Amino acid sequence: MSMVLENMRFNVTQHGCMLALALPFAILLLIAGPVHWWPRYQSWSQLSKDKLIRSANSYIAHRAPGNGACLFVVECKSGRARLKLIKSMKDWDFEASKQIVWDRKFDDICQGLTANFALELASDNPQSQKTFEGSRRAVWSFYNDQFVPTRTRFGFAAFSEAETEPCVNSYSVTTP
Secondary structure (H helix, E strand, C coil): CHHHHHHHHHHHHHHHHHHHHHHHHHHHHHHHCCCCHHHHHHHHHCCCHHHHHHHHHHHHHHHCCCCCEEEEEEEEECCEEEEEECCCCCCCCHHHHHHHHHHHHHCCCCECCCCCEEEEECCCCHHHHHCCCCCCEEEEECCCCEEEECEECCEECCCCCCCCCCCCHHHCCCCC
16 A cells, blocks of 8 residues: 555656646747747737838838838638738728638638738839839738838748739828
Protein backbone atom coordinates (compact mmCIF):
# COMPACT_ATOMS: atom_id res chain seq x y z
CA MET A 1 0.00 0.00 0.00
CA SER A 2 2.78 2.43 0.86
CA MET A 3 4.42 1.63 -2.48
CA VAL A 4 1.20 2.66 -4.32
CA LEU A 5 0.95 5.93 -2.34
CA GLU A 6 4.59 6.70 -3.01
CA ASN A 7 4.06 6.06 -6.73
CA MET A 8 1.03 8.39 -6.74
CA ARG A 9 3.03 11.12 -4.98
CA PHE A 10 5.80 10.77 -7.54
CA ASN A 11 3.28 11.04 -10.44
CA VAL A 12 1.62 14.12 -8.93
CA THR A 13 5.01 15.74 -8.36
CA GLN A 14 6.12 14.87 -11.88
CA HIS A 15 2.93 16.36 -13.40
CA GLY A 16 3.27 19.47 -11.25
CA CYS A 17 6.85 20.01 -12.45
CA MET A 18 5.82 19.55 -16.08
CA LEU A 19 3.00 22.06 -15.63
CA ALA A 20 5.33 24.49 -13.89
CA LEU A 21 7.72 24.30 -16.85
CA ALA A 22 5.05 24.40 -19.56
CA LEU A 23 3.09 27.38 -18.22
CA PRO A 24 5.85 30.01 -18.56
CA PHE A 25 6.72 28.61 -22.00
CA ALA A 26 3.09 28.93 -23.12
CA ILE A 27 2.89 32.49 -21.82
CA LEU A 28 6.15 33.36 -23.60
CA LEU A 29 4.77 32.01 -26.87
CA LEU A 30 1.62 34.07 -26.50
CA ILE A 31 3.48 37.29 -25.74
CA ALA A 32 6.59 37.02 -27.91
CA GLY A 33 5.80 34.10 -30.15
CA PRO A 34 6.52 34.00 -33.86
CA VAL A 35 2.97 35.09 -34.71
CA HIS A 36 1.80 38.29 -33.09
CA TRP A 37 -1.89 37.55 -33.46
CA TRP A 38 -3.24 39.93 -30.86
CA PRO A 39 -2.24 43.23 -32.55
CA ARG A 40 -3.56 41.92 -35.87
CA TYR A 41 -6.86 40.90 -34.32
CA GLN A 42 -7.08 44.25 -32.56
CA SER A 43 -6.42 46.03 -35.87
CA TRP A 44 -9.22 44.04 -37.51
CA SER A 45 -11.71 44.43 -34.66
CA GLN A 46 -11.19 48.21 -34.35
CA LEU A 47 -11.22 48.84 -38.09
CA SER A 48 -13.88 51.29 -39.26
CA LYS A 49 -14.65 53.43 -42.29
CA ASP A 50 -13.31 56.46 -40.43
CA LYS A 51 -10.06 54.70 -39.55
CA LEU A 52 -9.54 53.68 -43.19
CA ILE A 53 -10.14 57.27 -44.34
CA ARG A 54 -7.77 58.70 -41.69
CA SER A 55 -5.09 56.22 -42.72
CA ALA A 56 -5.67 56.98 -46.41
CA ASN A 57 -5.25 60.72 -45.74
CA SER A 58 -2.08 60.06 -43.75
CA TYR A 59 -0.69 57.83 -46.50
CA ILE A 60 -1.36 60.48 -49.15
CA ALA A 61 0.08 63.28 -46.99
CA HIS A 62 3.35 61.38 -46.56
CA ARG A 63 3.70 59.64 -49.94
CA ALA A 64 1.88 61.70 -52.57
CA PRO A 65 0.90 65.12 -51.20
CA GLY A 66 -1.77 67.02 -53.07
CA ASN A 67 -3.31 63.93 -54.66
CA GLY A 68 -6.59 62.18 -54.07
CA ALA A 69 -6.96 58.43 -53.61
CA CYS A 70 -9.71 55.89 -54.14
CA LEU A 71 -10.54 53.11 -51.74
CA PHE A 72 -10.96 49.54 -52.94
CA VAL A 73 -12.38 46.60 -51.02
CA VAL A 74 -12.20 42.87 -51.62
CA GLU A 75 -15.22 41.09 -53.06
CA CYS A 76 -15.79 37.53 -54.21
CA LYS A 77 -16.55 36.88 -57.85
CA SER A 78 -16.87 33.22 -58.89
CA GLY A 79 -14.98 32.12 -55.77
CA ARG A 80 -11.97 34.35 -56.42
CA ALA A 81 -10.98 37.57 -54.70
CA ARG A 82 -10.92 40.84 -56.58
CA LEU A 83 -10.97 44.51 -55.64
CA LYS A 84 -14.07 46.63 -56.04
CA LEU A 85 -13.89 50.42 -56.22
CA ILE A 86 -15.88 52.15 -53.48
CA LYS A 87 -17.87 54.82 -55.26
CA SER A 88 -19.95 55.90 -52.27
CA MET A 89 -18.81 55.62 -48.67
CA LYS A 90 -22.40 56.08 -47.53
CA ASP A 91 -23.69 53.11 -49.58
CA TRP A 92 -20.78 50.79 -48.74
CA ASP A 93 -21.70 47.89 -46.42
CA PHE A 94 -18.54 47.97 -44.33
CA GLU A 95 -19.55 45.15 -41.98
CA ALA A 96 -20.13 42.80 -44.92
CA SER A 97 -16.64 43.64 -46.19
CA LYS A 98 -15.13 42.91 -42.77
CA GLN A 99 -16.92 39.56 -42.76
CA ILE A 100 -15.39 38.67 -46.13
CA VAL A 101 -11.94 39.53 -44.73
CA TRP A 102 -12.58 37.26 -41.74
CA ASP A 103 -13.89 34.44 -43.92
CA ARG A 104 -10.91 34.69 -46.26
CA LYS A 105 -8.55 34.25 -43.33
CA PHE A 106 -10.34 31.59 -41.32
CA ASP A 107 -12.81 29.82 -43.62
CA ASP A 108 -10.52 29.62 -46.64
CA ILE A 109 -13.00 31.20 -49.04
CA CYS A 110 -12.49 33.76 -51.77
CA GLN A 111 -8.94 32.74 -52.65
CA GLY A 112 -6.53 34.94 -54.51
CA LEU A 113 -3.54 37.21 -54.23
CA THR A 114 -5.66 40.26 -53.62
CA ALA A 115 -5.59 42.80 -50.82
CA ASN A 116 -8.53 43.13 -48.46
CA PHE A 117 -8.52 46.94 -48.51
CA ALA A 118 -6.45 49.01 -50.90
CA LEU A 119 -5.77 52.55 -52.12
CA GLU A 120 -4.85 53.91 -55.50
CA LEU A 121 -3.95 57.47 -56.43
CA ALA A 122 -6.78 59.18 -58.25
CA SER A 123 -6.05 60.36 -61.75
CA ASP A 124 -8.28 61.62 -64.53
CA ASN A 125 -5.27 61.36 -66.82
CA PRO A 126 -3.79 57.82 -67.07
CA GLN A 127 -0.40 59.26 -68.14
CA SER A 128 0.07 60.99 -64.77
CA GLN A 129 -0.10 57.66 -62.92
CA LYS A 130 3.67 57.29 -63.32
CA THR A 131 4.31 60.33 -61.14
CA PHE A 132 4.36 58.38 -57.86
CA GLU A 133 4.98 54.89 -59.29
CA GLY A 134 6.37 53.41 -56.07
CA SER A 135 3.53 54.80 -53.93
CA ARG A 136 0.66 54.83 -56.44
CA ARG A 137 -0.96 51.81 -54.81
CA ALA A 138 -1.19 50.81 -51.17
CA VAL A 139 -2.73 47.93 -49.24
CA TRP A 140 -4.08 47.74 -45.69
CA SER A 141 -1.66 45.99 -43.35
CA PHE A 142 -3.22 44.50 -40.25
CA TYR A 143 0.33 44.03 -38.96
CA ASN A 144 1.11 47.78 -39.28
CA ASP A 145 -2.49 48.93 -38.72
CA GLN A 146 -2.27 51.30 -41.70
CA PHE A 147 -1.92 51.47 -45.46
CA VAL A 148 1.51 50.48 -46.78
CA PRO A 149 2.85 50.80 -50.34
CA THR A 150 2.54 47.75 -52.56
CA ARG A 151 6.18 48.13 -53.59
CA THR A 152 8.92 48.45 -51.01
CA ARG A 153 12.61 47.67 -50.92
CA PHE A 154 11.72 44.29 -49.38
CA GLY A 155 9.38 43.20 -52.19
CA PHE A 156 5.76 43.85 -53.03
CA ALA A 157 2.29 43.22 -51.67
CA ALA A 158 -0.52 41.99 -53.89
CA PHE A 159 -3.02 44.60 -55.01
CA SER A 160 -5.49 42.60 -57.15
CA GLU A 161 -5.27 39.62 -59.46
CA ALA A 162 -8.08 40.99 -61.60
CA GLU A 163 -8.22 44.32 -63.38
CA THR A 164 -9.86 47.08 -61.30
CA GLU A 165 -12.02 50.02 -62.28
CA PRO A 166 -10.00 53.17 -62.86
CA CYS A 167 -9.59 55.47 -59.90
CA VAL A 168 -10.72 58.92 -60.95
CA ASN A 169 -10.88 62.05 -58.82
CA SER A 170 -14.68 61.96 -58.54
CA TYR A 171 -14.37 58.75 -56.42
CA SER A 172 -11.54 60.01 -54.22
CA VAL A 173 -12.03 59.43 -50.49
CA THR A 174 -9.12 61.61 -49.41
CA THR A 175 -8.93 65.35 -49.15
CA PRO A 176 -5.95 66.78 -51.08
